[in-house]
Amino acid sequence: MNTVRTLLAPRFWPISREGILKSRTGSRFKRLFLGLIGLVFWLGVFGISWRVLVYFKGIEEIGDILGFKLLSMLLIVSFALLLFSGILASLSKLYLSRDLPLVHAMPVPAYKIFFSRWIDSTIDSSWMVSLFTVPVFLAYGIVYQAGPFYYVTFLQCLFALIVIASAISTMGVVIGVMLIPASRMKSVFVLLGVMSFVGIYLAIRLLRPEQLVDPEIFDTVMVYVASLESPSSPILPSTWAYDAIRAALTGAALESCFHSAIAWSFAATCLFAALILADRVYFKGYSKAQTAPQRLLRKAAVNESLFAFLPGRLKAYTIKEIKTFLRDQTQWSQLFLLAALVIIYIYNFSVLPLDKSPIRTIYLQNLFAFLNMGLALFVLTAVSARFAYPAVSQEKNAFWVVKVSPIGLTTFLWIKFWVYYPPLLILTEILIVATNLLLQVTPFMMGLSTLTVFLLVPGIVSMGIGLGAAFPDFKAENPAQTVTSFGGLIFMILCTALIALVVVVEAGPVYRLFLASLHDRPLSAGEWAWIVVSFAAVFVISLAAIFLPMRYGVRQLEQLTS
Amino acid sequence: MIEIKALTKIYGNFTAVDRINLSIRPGEIFGFIGPNGAGKTTTIKMIGGILAPTSGSVVIAGIDMAAKPEAAKSKIGFIPDRPYLYEKLTGMEFLRFTADLYDVRTPEFNSRAVQNLELFSLRDWADDLIESYSHGMKQRLIMAAALLHEPEVIIVDEPMVGLDPRAIRLVKDLFRQLAAEGTTIFMSTHTLKVAEETCDRIGIISRGQMIASGTTDDLRREANVSDADLETVFLNLTGAEEN
Numbered sequence: 001m002n003t004v005r006t007l008l009a010p011r012f013w014p015i016s017r018e019g020i021l022k023s024r025t026g027s028r029f030k031r032l033f034l035g036l037i038g039l040v041f042w043l044g045v046f047g048i049s050w051r052v053l054v055y056f057k058g059i060e061e062i063g064d065i066l067g068f069k070l071l072s073m074l075l076i077v078s079f080a081l082l083l084f085s086g087i088l089a090s091l092s093k094l095y096l097s098r099d100l101p102l103v104h105a106m107p108v109p110a111y112k113i114f115f116s117r118w119i120d121s122t123i124d125s126s127w128m129v130s131l132f133t134v135p136v137f138l139a140y141g142i143v144y145q146a147g148p149f150y151y152v153t154f155l156q157c158l159f160a161l162i163v164i165a166s167a168i169s170t171m172g173v174v175i176g177v178m179l180i181p182a183s184r185m186k187s188v189f190v191l192l193g194v195m196s197f198v199g200i201y202l203a204i205r206l207l208r209p210e211q212l213v214d215p216e217i218f219d220t221v222m223v224y225v226a227s228l229e230s231p232s233s234p235i236l237p238s239t240w241a242y243d244a245i246r247a248a249l250t251g252a253a254l255e256s257c258f259h260s261a262i263a264w265s266f267a268a269t270c271l272f273a274a275l276i277l278a279d280r281v282y283f284k285g286y287s288k289a290q291t292a293p294q295r296l297l298r299k300a301a302v303n304e305s306l307f308a309f310l311p312g313r314l315k316a317y318t319i320k321e322i323k324t325f326l327r328d329q330t331q332w333s334q335l336f337l338l339a340a341l342v343i344i345y346i347y348n349f350s351v352l353p354l355d356k357s358p359i360r361t362i363y364l365q366n367l368f369a370f371l372n373m374g375l376a377l378f379v380l381t382a383v384s385a386r387f388a389y390p391a392v393s394q395e396k397n398a399f400w401v402v403k404v405s406p407i408g409l410t411t412f413l414w415i416k417f418w419v420y421y422p423p424l425l426i427l428t429e430i431l432i433v434a435t436n437l438l439l440q441v442t443p444f445m446m447g448l449s450t451l452t453v454f455l456l457v458p459g460i461v462s463m464g465i466g467l468g469a470a471f472p473d474f475k476a477e478n479p480a481q482t483v484t485s486f487g488g489l490i491f492m493i494l495c496t497a498l499i500a501l502v503v504v505v506e507a508g509p510v511y512r513l514f515l516a517s518l519h520d521r522p523l524s525a526g527e528w529a530w531i532v533v534s535f536a537a538v539f540v541i542s543l544a545a546i547f548l549p550m551r552y553g554v555r556q557l558e559q560l561t562s
Numbered sequence: 563m564i565e566i567k568a569l570t571k572i573y574g575n576f577t578a579v580d581r582i583n584l585s586i587r588p589g590e591i592f593g594f595i596g597p598n599g600a601g602k603t604t605t606i607k608m609i610g611g612i613l614a615p616t617s618g619s620v621v622i623a624g625i626d627m628a629a630k631p632e633a634a635k636s637k638i639g640f641i642p643d644r645p646y647l648y649e650k651l652t653g654m655e656f657l658r659f660t661a662d663l664y665d666v667r668t669p670e671f672n673s674r675a676v677q678n679l680e681l682f683s684l685r686d687w688a689d690d691l692i693e694s695y696s697h698g699m700k701q702r703l704i705m706a707a708a709l710l711h712e713p714e715v716i717i718v719d720e721p722m723v724g725l726d727p728r729a730i731r732l733v734k735d736l737f738r739q740l741a742a743e744g745t746t747i748f749m750s751t752h753t754l755k756v757a758e759e760t761c762d763r764i765g766i767i768s769r770g771q772m773i774a775s776g777t778t779d780d781l782r783r784e785a786n787v788s789d790a791d792l793e794t795v796f797l798n799l800t801g802a803e804e805n
Binding site: 013 | 607610611612614632633634635636640642647648651659660663
């Protein structure tokens with residue numbers, strides 16, 4: 001264990017040396033700010049969870065059943081997320097980290113290197129899921145007035161789930177690396193992306209959330225209640241955790257201990273199996289992974305003549321960006337995940353039983369359309385965070401080429417903007433049109449939402465490029481690392497604020513228009529003025545969102561690199 | 563001290579290293595030179611135990627690398643060409659990290675760390691973060707770390723890259739001194755002058771195969787050139803190989 005501790009030291013020594021707050025003023029402020037934002041989100045999750053559970057508790061007969069169904073859903077989704085992030089983290093830590101040649105040159109057994117990396121990747125892959133599920137569990141404890149035993153139970157069950165997910169995903173990676181030919185090693189990412197897509201899709205569909213809002217699927221209330229009570233698969237670790245936590249909530253301590261023991265014995269077995277496997281094959285797999293990567297697509301995936309109409313510099317960067325993106329198979333797993341999220345997003349709209357809603361009106365449909373606009377733009381924000389925000393940082397050590405070339409930083413950033421803007425615009429417009437069609441919105445709402453999206457997409461992309469330039473990380477090993485930073489958080493917050501602002505500004509006039517249409521009355525002059533001013537404000541906000549971040553990004557990048 | 567038998571590394575259809583045989587005795591400085599892409603770094607990685615060979619064996623101080631990798635690696639001080647260092651550690655922390663992994667006890671570490679830092683002119687930067695070091699300083703730090711456990715074998719890939727003339731002289735003198743004390747040094751380099759001045763024997767690799775090995779006089783005879791410098795010998799031998 002001393003060796004494992006030493007191998008982990010480079011991760012923890014800088015933290016213990018600097019301390020959380022003891023550092024330069026600028027980074028201290030950033031950490032405080034990040035901590036504050038995290039706390040706000042944490043409290044928000046707790047508040048919403050508590051509110052929902054209190055509401056469920058107030059429903060007679062089936063309130064507790066609904067509460068436990070929600071708990072089950074939470075655990076299944078958390079486990080799926082842990083598995084997915086465990087796959088990506090372990091692949092990176094075990095086979096792609098830049099310090100691996102240094103560590104493998106040391107007189108340390110391979111399984112100890114594996115174990116230290118496994119601990120590292122487990123922490124990386126699970127901290128966010130853990131942090132933001134804890135307030136939900138706390139809310140359960142408070143609403144159900146659980147004793148101390150419950151709090152110990154949920155913590156250790158969560159920990160067991162983390163260990164199981166990480167061990168299983170790591171074993172999958174180790175086996176995958178051995179099975180796939182060395183020259184196709186990075187095809188592992190493609191495989192993992194597809195597996196993640198399938199896994200997340202199955203997790204979401206297993207929940208069948210549409211049943212919660214469509215009681216008429218069931219013949220009787222009792223059948224409906226029974227379906228809510230029906231357990232998840234008994235071989236899933238999330239089921240054992242659910243059984244243990246539920247028993248602890250209801251005071252059945254012995255039963256809870258039994259299910260916890262099952263979970264922990266499986267966790268120990270998985271970890272043991274992973275260590276044995278690692279001792280046998282980890283170093284062989286690592287050696288295999290060191291071959292020069294072969295291209296997955298040997299034929300040219302980009303027909304350069306398609307871009308002949310572009311000006312020279314834009315054409316050069318466009319072709320470069322597309323080629324490097326297509327050849328960077330580490331990006332593909334993100335692409336698969338995003339495709340999964342987009343498809344699930346649209347699919348969930350298709351199964352919503354809107355026609356069975358007791359208060360179905362045009363008003364309700366179009367309210368959903370309005371909210372959907374915000375959601376679609378939030379999906380765009382998440383996509384931009386993965387692709388547009390890291391765009392400048394992905395130049396990495398090759399940024400010197402930009403500095404010595406005869407293009408200014410302003411042109412460089414605008415070129416980046418024009419590379420990412422068209423595909424993201426197409427994606428978001430498809431999303432909004434498809435979901436609006438499923439929601440059966442009025443032509444006015446269709447027009448409004450597509451136009452609003454058209455105005456905001458360039459702003460969000462511009463904020464991604466601009467803020468990514470203001471907070472670059474040329475040493476990041478992959479794009480995901482870039483966005484999980486102070487700058488990435490600022491980007492997400494500002495985009496959310498922009499979307500919320502536009503939705504709020506448009507909400508009033510749109511509501512007035514609906515009421516006027518509903519009551520078949522003309523709008524007053526004052527109302528017209530309000531509508532015009534509001535939409536003009538949206539236009540001005542959109543323009544500001546396009547130009548201000550780019551100017552800021554150029555200024556910051558110039559200061560940083562001069 | 564280093565015995566390499568039929569060492570081979572194949573990637574798919576490509577043979578990067580093809581049945582290399584070498585025997586290097588204690589206290590010898592062996593230079594390993596070759597054109598770009600010849601297989602030098604792949605060979606060095608296999609000798610250092612970072613890469614598993616497809617076939618063949620590497621024996622370090624009588625210990626088979628495949629059978630007892632930890633024991634074999636504990637005899638080696640490995641200095642890569644593009645060292646990765648933990649940027650958020652200080653120089654001293656990195657030395658401590660290395661010492662812990664090589665089981666260097668604290669009393670020995672305390673004295674050797676200071677000694678090595680002074681030797682490589684890093685004493686004043688020992689408590690600074692590595693991210694503030696220049697490339698040459700990082701190179702010197704990795705050398706300081708590699709010598710902490712007083713290895714019997716030093717494997718070094720491109721030792722002089724990024725070093726100023728003073729540091730180059732220091733490293734050459736250090737290698738000679740260590741060799742005189744019985745340490746075996748296996749050195750890959752592009753700087754033929756350094757190889758000529760420092761090495762007892764030189765091996766030339768081209769397209770994964772050892773095409774010549776011996777003293778500089780041996781190599782001149784092999785290349786059929788007399789009174790020529792190593793550059794001419796190298797170009798003759800590798801040019802003939804390519805033809």
